[in-house]
Amino acid sequence: MRTRAATTTLRGLALASHAGPTVLVTVLAGFFAVGVGSGAGTTALVTAAVLSGQLSVGWSNDWLDARRDRAVERADKPVVAGLVSVRQVHAAALLAAAACVVLSLATGLVAGLVHLVAVASAWSYNAWLKSTVWSWVPYAVSFGLLPLFVVLAAPGDRVAAPWAMTATALLGVGAHVANTLPDLEDDRATGVRGLPHRLGRTGASVLAPAVLVAAVGVVVLGPPGPPTAVAWAGGAVSVVLAVSAGVVAVRRTTSRLPFALSMAVAAVCAVLLVLAGPDVALAG
Numbered sequence: 001m002r003t004r005a006a007t008t009t010l011r012g013l014a015l016a017s018h019a020g021p022t023v024l025v026t027v028l029a030g031f032f033a034v035g036v037g038s039g040a041g042t043t044a045l046v047t048a049a050v051l052s053g054q055l056s057v058g059w060s061n062d063w064l065d066a067r068r069d070r071a072v073e074r075a076d077k078p079v080v081a082g083l084v085s086v087r088q089v090h091a092a093a094l095l096a097a098a099a100c101v102v103l104s105l106a107t108g109l110v111a112g113l114v115h116l117v118a119v120a121s122a123w124s125y126n127a128w129l130k131s132t133v134w135s136w137v138p139y140a141v142s143f144g145l146l147p148l149f150v151v152l153a154a155p156g157d158r159v160a161a162p163w164a165m166t167a168t169a170l171l172g173v174g175a176h177v178a179n180t181l182p183d184l185e186d187d188r189a190t191g192v193r194g195l196p197h198r199l200g201r202t203g204a205s206v207l208a209p210a211v212l213v214a215a216v217g218v219v220v221l222g223p224p225g226p227p228t229a230v231a232w233a234g235g236a237v238s239v240v241l242a243v244s245a246g247v248v249a250v251r252r253t254t255s256r257l258p259f260a261l262s263m264a265v266a267a268v269c270a271v272l273l274v275l276a277g278p279d280v281a282l283a284g
Contacts, residue, residue, distance in 0.1 A: 012084025013092055016077075018058035021175070025146070026051045028270050032150040035277015039155070042107070046153050049103035049112075050146075053119040056096035061126045063089040068190035097123075111152035118145040135194030136173045143172025151281045158281040163222025164273070167215050171269050174212035177204050178262035205249030205258035209242035212265040219272045223279035234272045241265045 029050040033043040062069070062079055066086045069077040078084050100119055105112035118141065125138035146168050147160040180187065180196040181204060188197055196204035216238040220231045227235075245261035273280075 009084050009088060012078035016059055016062040016084060016089050017055050022054040022058050025054050029146060029150055031274040032147060032277060032280065035274060036151055036154045036281040042153055045103060045107050046150055049100060049107060049115055052096050052100040052103055056093050056100055057122040059089050059093035059096060060123055063093050064126050072186040072189050074186060107153035111149055114145055114152060115149040118142040118149065130194050131192050133195055133198060136176055139172035139176040140169040144169030147280050158283055161280055161282050163218055164280045167218040167222060167273060170211055170215035170218065171266060174208050174215060175266050178208035178259055181205060181259040182256055202249050202253050206246045208262040209245040209265050212262060212269060213238050213242040216269045216272060219269060219276060223276050230275060231272060234268050238265045238268050
């Protein structure tokens with residue numbers, strides 16, 4: 001019986017961690033670290049720091065949103081489904097945050113502080129800013145600081161290229177808008193009024209892919225030298241996906257397809273960012 005309960009709790013915690021975004025950001029950071037020349041030890045430390053930070057953000061989201069999720073009967077949420085308690089998610093969030101502090105500072109004082117600012121920014125979204133017109137700001141800050149953290153943690157006196165920070169900031173904003181699309185109505189019912197909610201489903205469905213295409217454009221054109229064939233191809237695919245998302249958003253206002261298409265654009269952007277890894281770091 002205890003084993004079954006423990007398994008249920010672990011499953012609930014895994015679901016409450018928002019595993020998709022958590023894995024995506026963690027893998028992106030790890031490949032970034034390899035791309036800028038970090039050794040195995042530094043790469044592992046950076047990856048662990050980002051993973052712990054992302055886990056703390058995901059768990060804090062389900063902890064802080066538990067009351068709203070219950071109000072609209074969000075059965076897809078593990079707390080509402082009874083897989084894990086609010087107390088357990090709360091404790092997991094705080095433990096992950098504590099681990100994040102230790103792991104981040106282990107990469108170096110400046111690099112660690114940059115990452116902790118990024119994680120604190122993400123927590124500010126969960127705690128307050130998600131219900132304001134400034135809901136996009138934490139995503140821009142947190143994603144924008146990711147390349148800087150990775151480069152500062154790497155050997156040598158280098159900083160992140162401005163184009164890389166701009167691209168990841170745009171990627172974060174686009175991902176934020178797209179991520180709200182499936183839950184717009186439930187969020188409104190519980191008083192959440194972030195930027196996407198104020199724009200409405202059609203406006204947000206068009207904005208998400210547009211911002212993500214802008215991020216891809218920066219990744220394609222930002223690095224020194226002419227874009228590679230792969231970069232051009234990725235840009236072209238992104239435009240097609242984004243236009244499709246916009247058309248569907250206008251013609252079928254209740255469709256969930258714009259969200260899926262926007263996430264596909266974000267995935268293309270992430271791949272192109274990883275491939276541009278060697279150009280992310282500049283001499284300090």
